[in-house]
Structure formats: C-alpha cells, structure tokens
Amino acid sequence: MATILIIDDEESIRFSLKGILEDEGHEVMEAETGEDGLEALKSRVPQLLFLDIWLPGLDGLEVLERTRQSHPDLPVVMISGHGNIETAVTALKAGAFDFIEKPLSLEKVITSTRNALEMTRLAEENRVLKSRIMSTHPFQLTGESEPVIALREAIRQVAPTDAWVLITGENGTGKEIVARSLHLESRRADKPLVAVNCAAIPEELIEAELFGHEKGAFTGAETSKIGKFELAHMGTLLLDEIADMSLKTQAKILRILQEQRFEHVGGSKTIQVDVRVIAATNKDLLKEIEAGNFREDLYYRLKVFPLEVPPLRERTGDLALLIEDFVGLLCREHGFKPLTFSPDALAALACYPWPGNVRELKNFVERMQILFSGKTVYASQLPREFRGSVPIQPQSESRPCPENHQPCPAIPDGPIELKQARAEFETRFLVTKLKEFDNNVSQLAKAVGLERSSLYRKLKLYGIQTD
Ligand SMILES: Nc1ncnc2c1ncn2[C@@H]1O[C@H](COP(=O)(O)OP(=O)(O)OP(=O)(O)O)[C@@H](O)[C@H]1O
Numbered sequence: 354m355a356t357i358l359i360i361d362d363e364e365s366i367r368f369s370l371k372g373i374l375e376d377e378g379h380e381v382m383e384a385e386t387g388e389d390g391l392e393a394l395k396s397r398v399p400q401l402l403f404l405d406i407w408l409p410g411l412d413g414l415e416v417l418e419r420t421r422q423s424h425p426d427l428p429v430v431m432i433s434g435h436g437n438i439e440t441a442v443t444a445l446k447a448g449a450f451d452f453i454e455k456p457l458s459l460e461k462v463i464t465s466t467r468n469a470l471e472m473t474r475l476a477e478e479n480r481v482l483k484s485r486i487m488s489t490h491p492f493q494l495t496g497e498s499e500p501v502i503a504l505r506e507a508i509r510q511v512a513p514t515d516a517w518v519l520i521t522g523e524n525g526t527g528k529e530i531v532a533r534s535l536h537l538e539s540r541r542a543d544k545p546l547v548a549v550n551c552a553a554i555p556e557e558l559i560e561a562e563l564f565g566h567e568k569g570a571f572t573g574a575e576t577s578k579i580g581k582f583e584l585a586h587m588g589t590l591l592l593d594e595i596a597d598m599s600l601k602t603q604a605k606i607l608r609i610l611q612e613q614r615f616e617h618v619g620g621s622k623t624i625q626v627d628v629r630v631i632a633a634t635n636k637d638l639l640k641e642i643e644a645g646n647f648r649e650d651l652y653y654r655l656k657v658f659p660l661e662v663p664p665l666r667e668r669t670g671d672l673a674l675l676i677e678d679f680v681g682l683l684c685r686e687h688g689f690k691p692l693t694f695s696p697d698a699l700a701a702l703a704c705y706p707w708p709g710n711v712r713e714l715k716n717f718v719e720r721m722q723i724l725f726s727g728k729t730v731y732a733s734q735l736p737r738e739f740r741g742s743v744p745i746q747p748q749s750e751s752r753p754c755p756e757n758h759q760p761c762p763a764i765p766d767g768p769i770e771l772k773q774a775r776a777e778f779e780t781r782f783l784v785t786k787l788k789e790f791d792n793n794v795s796q797l798a799k800a801v802g803l804e805r806s807s808l809y810r811k812l813k814l815y816g817i818q819t820d
C-alpha cells in the first residue's frame with residue numbers, strides 16, 4: 354500500500370482516480386490547486402503524485418518543476434486532457450514518470466501506478482543495498498573479544514525495538530559504527546539514518562537544521578528547507594556528540610523528541626514524524642549534569658537503553674583481526690601488497706594504550722602499510738611510541754606497561770593460534786633472559802639448551818636486538 358497525492362481541480366477526476374487507487378489498496382491525498390498540493394507535500398511525502406497539466410494558478414509544469422527540486426525521488430504521473438499531448442511530452446522531458454489521458458482508462462491508471470511504485474521500490478532497494486554494502490564494509494563492528502561479542506549481542510536485541518539508545522565510549526571506539534548497526538538491524542533499515550553532529554553546528558543554526566525553516570524565517574534563509582528531523586521520518590535520527598548541545602536546545606528538543614511534533618522555524622504548520630532517536634557522546638553525561646551542562650531529564654529520556662563501546666586497550670585480543678581488516682581494505686582500495694606484523698610486533702602493539710582507539714589503529718595501519726607494503730614488520734621497526742611497553746631494547750627504550758591497562762604479558766582474550774602465542778611468549782622470555790645474561794648470546798644459548806646458531810636465528814626472527 355502506498356500514499357498517493359492527486360492534484361487536479363476537477364472534482365470528478367479526483368473522485369474517479371481516488372476510487373481506482375483506493376480499490377488497489379492505496380491511501381489517497383487530494384489537492385485542488387498546485388499551491389495546495391505543494392503545501393500538502395510539506396507535511397507528508399507520498400510515494401506517487403498524479404498531477405493535472407492544466408491547473409488554475411500555478412500550472413502543472415510549474416508544480417512539476419518545483420516538485421522535482423524539492424522531492425527529486427517522487428515519481429509524477431501527469432494527467433493530460435485532449436490536445437495537451439504536446440505539453441505531456443514536455444513534462445516527460447522535464448522528468449515526469451508517465452502521463453495518462455482524460456477520460457481516464459482504468460487499465461492505464463493501474464499500470465502506470467504499478468510501474469511508478471515498482472520503480473520507486475527498486476530505487477529504494479538499490480539505495481538500501483548500497484548502504485548495506487557500505488555498512489558491512491568498512492562499517493562493520495570487527496572483533497571477537499568478549500566485550501565486542503557482548504556489544505553485538507546487545508545491538509541484536511535492542512535494534513528491532515524502537516527503544517532510544519544512548520551510545521557512550523571514548524573517541525574513536527566505533528560509536529558511529531554501533532549507531533549504523535542499530536539502524537541496519539532495525540525495521541527502519543530501508544528508511545534513512547540521518548546523523549546530526551551537534552558539536553559542528555553553530556548554536557544559532559541548530560534549530561533550523563533540526564526542524565527545517567520557511568523562506569525568510571531569518572536573515573540568509575532564501576529558500577525553505579526541510580530539517581533533519583523530517584528527513585529521518587520513519588527512519589533513525591543520530592544525535593552525535595549530544596553533550597555539545599546547548600542547554601537551550603536541549604530543553605527544546607526534549608519536548609519535540611517526546612511528542613514527535615514540531616513546526617518549521619518561521620512556520621506555523623505542525624508536522625508529525627515517526628523517528629527513532631539514537632544519541633552518542635564521548636563525554637561522561639553524569640559529570641556534565643553535575644557541572645550544569647546537561648539536562649537530567651533529557652539524559653534519562655535518552656538513556657532507555659545504554660550501550661558502552663569499550664576502549665581498544667580493553668580488547669587488545671581484537672588487534673590482529675582489526676589489523677587484518679584494515680590491511681585488506683587498504684590493499685583493495687590502493688593496490689598495496691599486504692603487510693604482516695611479527696608476533697613480537699603484535700605483542701608490543703597489545704601493550705600500547707591506544708588513546709585514539711580504533712581510529713588511531715586504522716591510521717597507524719595505513720602509515721605502516723605505506724612504509725612496509727608486502728613486508729613483515731618486526732617490533733624493532735615499530736615507531737618508538739609503540740615499542741615502549743615491550744622491552745625490545747632494554748637499555749634505552751623500556752617503558753613499563755601503564756598501570757591502568759592489562760599487565761604485559763597478557764593472555765589475549767580473542768582467539769589466537771598456539772603458534773602465535775608461543776612466539777609471543779618466546780619473544781618476551783628471550784628479551785628478559787637476554788637482559789639477565791647481559792646480552793651474552795652464547796651463555797644464554799647454553800642456559801636455555803639451544804645451539805648458539807639456533808638462538809641467533811630465533812632472535813633474528815623475532816626482531817630482538819642483542820647489542
Ligand atoms: N569495531 C570496529 N571495526 C572496524 N572498524 C572500526 C571499529 N570501530 C571503529 N572503527 C573505525 O574506526 C574509525 C572511528 O570509528 P567511529 O567514527 O565510529 O568512532 P566514534 O566512537 O564515533 O569516534 P568519535 O568519538 O571521534 O566520534 C572509523 O574509521 C571506523 O570505521
């Protein structure tokens with residue numbers, strides 16, 4: 354079933370067209386003039402428009418042109434009287450989907466309606482498929498560590514409901530990916546996900562951005578514009594960086610979010626929407642409330658279902674998978690040869706605290722991929738800040754693991770191959786013992802029961818320096 358708008362000044366035409374369309378199961382809106390029709394489009398967007406060519410006031414071609422500008426995806430079927438065929442052809446050239454002639458033929462109306470709706474459905478499906486491709490890669494939530502599995506499970510449970518979700522987590526942890534997953538796994542997936550970055554919009558423009566505005570509503574408003582709220586109708590609205598919204602705007606949106614009703618800035622018509630709200634922030638909202646920067650009532654309204662995205666340092670077991678993903682992506686996009694990290698390099702990366710989280714890791718992998726395309730990177734080749742916590746060069750560069758993250762050596766919490774685990778252990782073991790034996794490889798070889806040459810090979814393999 355679709356919603357269809359008919360703009361025709363002849364009541365008998367509206368009546369018979371409405372009858373045919375309602376028999377087909379559609380809901381019909383009517384307007385007598387072009388002006389009324391354009392007004393109706395502002396409060397509700399149909400899936401199809403039947404538009405008379407000859408109308409008093411604004412004529413059909415003008416209405417078509419304005420509709421193409423404001424609603425480029427809305428198919429328009431022109432209704433032409435005898436002798437209007439040439440104009441109908443002009444309309445087709447101007448972007449109309451089809452035309453039907455008066456007197457109306459039942460068969461032609463039904464075929465044209467079905468074709469137009471099918472075209473819209475295919476275009477929509479195409480958009481959804483594209484956004485799904487975009488969302489499975491590179492927007493997927495990679496990771497097999499416990500916190501990521503728990504997060505994915507929570508997303509799976511809450512996504513199909515209409516509950517509001519508050520996503521918190523440090524910078525770069527993947528809050529936006531979580532929001533996209535929530536949308537794509539919801540029944541709203543084929544409708545838009547509209548994101549508003551509250552930190553990026555100047556205070557004086559945020560209302561117009563969210564709720565839209567009428568022409569002339571304020572200086573610079575040369576045309577009317579639909580707001581993000583309306584664009585998200587039937588879909589999801591992501592209020593990103595919500596803590597950066599001013600108290601004044603917070604007060605205003607709280608009422609609107611609850612009632613889902615609002616007016617354009619400078620307008621008087623009330624618009625009703627059906628929008629699911631997701632908010633995200635990297636700030637501690639309870640602290641913001643204490644400091645008087647965030648409204649408590651808004652906090653509790655948003656926090657129906659809280660989701661916390663863990664920092665990367667708490668899920669270092671995912672490092673190898675994330676790196677593999679990013680390397681794959683870079684190689685596909687830029688034709689690099691994949692790099693690999695040796696076990697000792699991975700061990701060093703696991704001890705780094707990743708203050709910029711997954712975003713920092715992604716940028717780091719890109720930098721290393723440029724430098725080491727097709728090669729293996731050993732710990733000693735890592736940039737200095739990443740070598741700090743594994744004492745690869747004990748004399749000069751050792752730095753203890755930060756106290757607030759898991760101790761090194763740590764047992765990775767994701768799946769790991771025994772071979773890799775052994776290599777990581779051997780690396781740490783040899784680094785420590787080498788230091789105890791004052792870098793004397795012969796003595797260490799004897800102590801650990803290896804041929805000197807075998808020990809040398811191992812040290813070289815793991816990138817452990819002996820001098
Ligand atoms: N689990 C993940 N799997 C794959 N890529 C991820 C993951 N988490 C984050 N990323 C990538 O890291 C980058 C940052 O993610 P995102 O923008 O979602 O973080 P954020 O938490 O919203 O950051 P900010 O607080 O700065 O807004 C993106 O490029 C994203 O693709």
Ligand SMILES: [Mg+2]
Nearest residue numbers: 528529593633
């Ligand atoms: Mg973000």
